[in-house]
Amino acid sequence: MQFDESRTDRRSDESLHEQESDDKLTEPSVATLMSDKLHCAILSCGRLFDKRFDGDMGFEEPVQGRVKVGNTAPDFTLPNQSGEMVSLKDLVGKKIIVLYFYPRDFSLGCTAEACAFRDSYEVFREAGAEVIGVSSQSVDSHKRFASANVLPFVLLSDEDGKVRKLYGASSAFGLVAGRVTYVIDKKGIVRHVFSSQMNPTKHIEEALRIIKEISKD
Numbered sequence: 001m002q003f004d005e006s007r008t009d010r011r012s013d014e015s016l017h018e019q020e021s022d023d024k025l026t027e028p029s030v031a032t033l034m035s036d037k038l039h040c041a042i043l044s045c046g047r048l049f050d051k052r053f054d055g056d057m058g059f060e061e062p063v064q065g066r067v068k069v070g071n072t073a074p075d076f077t078l079p080n081q082s083g084e085m086v087s088l089k090d091l092v093g094k095k096i097i098v099l100y101f102y103p104r105d106f107s108l109g110c111t112a113e114a115c116a117f118r119d120s121y122e123v124f125r126e127a128g129a130e131v132i133g134v135s136s137q138s139v140d141s142h143k144r145f146a147s148a149n150v151l152p153f154v155l156l157s158d159e160d161g162k163v164r165k166l167y168g169a170s171s172a173f174g175l176v177a178g179r180v181t182y183v184i185d186k187k188g189i190v191r192h193v194f195s196s197q198m199n200p201t202k203h204i205e206e207a208l209r210i211i212k213e214i215s216k217d
Contacts, residue, residue, distance in 0.1 A: 106148075
């Protein structure tokens with residue numbers, strides 16, 4: 001009986017081809033690996049940012065130009081979602097101000113934060129407080145964002161980032177704009193600074209807690 005070497009070679013080639021195909025199916029692509037690594041890096045930076053900056057006294061590291069608890073809140077004037085100019089000095093003395101800086105209109109975290117402020121807005125009003133959101137998007141973007149989520153409070157457009165810089169609402173390692181909330185009493189004094197990039201709805205809880213403390217004074 002003769003041994004057909006050609007058939008054996010063909011089978012070997014076919015087996016090798018099948019193995020290579022399986023490897024291509026199971027091995028993750030370079031793009032997928034890089035995407036996963038980038039995602040993990042962003043999450044890790046966000047968690048580190050939260051760990052370093054959360055707390056009753058807000059930011060732990062003194063940075064020039066950063067507003068801290070006990071400081072007088074810097075005045076500013078910015079357009080709201082209707083294009084009307086709003087100045088902080090016109091609000092101080094009338095109500096407690098909850099000034100929150102957020103990264104971007106329509107992002108998942110910012111939408112969750114805005115809607116949480118919306119859902120508790122009457123509680124803030126009853127406590128004598130007003131909510132003001134600030135980000136770098138345009139007046140038109142704020143108008144659409146407020147309309148889409150039925151937001152009852154003011155959104156201010158800080159397109160050149162000057163007010164964010166003035167307050168020192170810095171970003172997490174330059175990856176995304178910071179999510180920072182300032183509670184300002186009727187005398188214009190900053191009573192609380194809270195920063196949490198990865199827990200947007202915590203800002204509402206923290207703001208209400210401090211407002212209740214201020215009301216006891």
